[in-house]
Amino acid sequence: METISDTGRPPAIEIRNLTRRYGGRAVVNDVSFSVVPGKVTGFLGPNGAGKSTTMRLLLGLERPDLGTALINGRPYADLERPMFEVGAMLEAKSFHKGRSARNHLRALAQSHDLPDERVxxxxxxxxxxxxxGRRAGGFSLGMAQRLGIAVALLGDPDILVLDEPVNGLDPEGILWIRNLMKSLAAEGRTVLVSSHLMNEMAVTxxxxxxxxxxxLLADCSTLEFIESHTDPEVYAATPAVARPGMLEEAFMRLTSSSAEYTAT
Structure with missing residues (x-):
C-alpha cells in the first residue's frame, strides 16, 4: 500500500514483495515497504537480517528472485541519470586507493558532466x-566514510541510501553525519540509512x-516502535525526553530470535 509523506509527495523508494535466495535460502523473504521524502528512515536489523542485500537489490547490484525494487517508480537500471536521482554509500572504501580524494571525485564528476566546482x-x-590531495588508500575508516558520503552527494540527488555511515567516525563525526542527514531530510529529500547504533537512530x-x-518485522514511527516494544509501565513512567534511549531495549525484544551470523 502506498504511503504519502507529510509533504503530500509519493514514496521515493518502493519495495514490493522482494525476495532473494542464496542456495535455496531466502535472505530477503517477501519484503514490502516504502520510503517517503522529508524524513530520515532508519533500516535496522541484526547481523544477517538482510539489510545490505535489500539495499543492493534496490541499487541494481543484485537481481531479485521475486518482486521489485523501485526508485521514483522505476528500477535503478532504468534511471536515465542515476547519480542525479539517488546517491548511495554501501562500502566505505570502494575507491581507487592510489588516487587522491579529489581526483577520485573528479573522475566521477567528469563521467557525469559535473564541473570541478561541484567536487x-x-x-x-x-x-x-x-x-x-592525499591518497585515499591511506585514509582511516572515518575519512573513507566521509569520502563515500561525498560521492553519494556528488550529483545533488533527492534520494540518499547510506549503509552504516557512522562506522569509524569519532563523536564529532557522528554529530556531523546526524545533522547532515537531518538537514537533507528537512530539505524534502529522502534519506534511508542502516545502522547498528540504536542510540544514534533514536535521535536521528x-x-x-x-x-x-x-x-520485515516493523514499519512505523520511531516513537511508536519504542512504545510498542517496551514495558508499558516503564514507558509511561519515563520522561518523554528520555524515551529515545529505550530504542535498544525495544529492538532487542523484537529481534532477539532473529540474529544470525550469515550473509547479509
Whole structure:
C-alpha cells in the first residue's frame, strides 16, 4: 500500500514483495515497504537480517528472485541519470586507493558532466578539505566514510541510501553525519540509512524499518516502535525526553530470535 509523506509527495523508494535466495535460502523473504521524502528512515536489523542485500537489490547490484525494487517508480537500471536521482554509500572504501580524494571525485564528476566546482562543494560539505590531495588508500575508516558520503552527494540527488555511515567516525563525526542527514531530510529529500547504533537512530530517524531473518518485522514511527516494544509501565513512567534511549531495549525484544551470523 502506498504511503504519502507529510509533504503530500509519493514514496521515493518502493519495495514490493522482494525476495532473494542464496542456495535455496531466502535472505530477503517477501519484503514490502516504502520510503517517503522529508524524513530520515532508519533500516535496522541484526547481523544477517538482510539489510545490505535489500539495499543492493534496490541499487541494481543484485537481481531479485521475486518482486521489485523501485526508485521514483522505476528500477535503478532504468534511471536515465542515476547519480542525479539517488546517491548511495554501501562500502566505505570502494575507491581507487592510489588516487587522491579529489581526483577520485573528479573522475566521477567528469563521467557525469559535473564541473570541478561541484567536487569542491562536496569536499567542503564532508570536511575533507585538508585531506583532499592525499591518497585515499591511506585514509582511516572515518575519512573513507566521509569520502563515500561525498560521492553519494556528488550529483545533488533527492534520494540518499547510506549503509552504516557512522562506522569509524569519532563523536564529532557522528554529530556531523546526524545533522547532515537531518538537514537533507528537512530539505524534502529522502534519506534511508542502516545502522547498528540504536542510540544514534533514536535521535536521528523519525521512521523505522526493522528486518529479521529476511522478513520485515516493523514499519512505523520511531516513537511508536519504542512504545510498542517496551514495558508499558516503564514507558509511561519515563520522561518523554528520555524515551529515545529505550530504542535498544525495544529492538532487542523484537529481534532477539532473529540474529544470525550469515550473509547479509
Amino acid at each position: 569542491d562543494e562536496v569536499i567542503a560539505t564532508v570536511g575533507l578539505g585538508s585531506a583532499a 530517524a523519525e521512521h523505522l524499518l526493522v528486518i529479521g531473518k529476511g522478513r
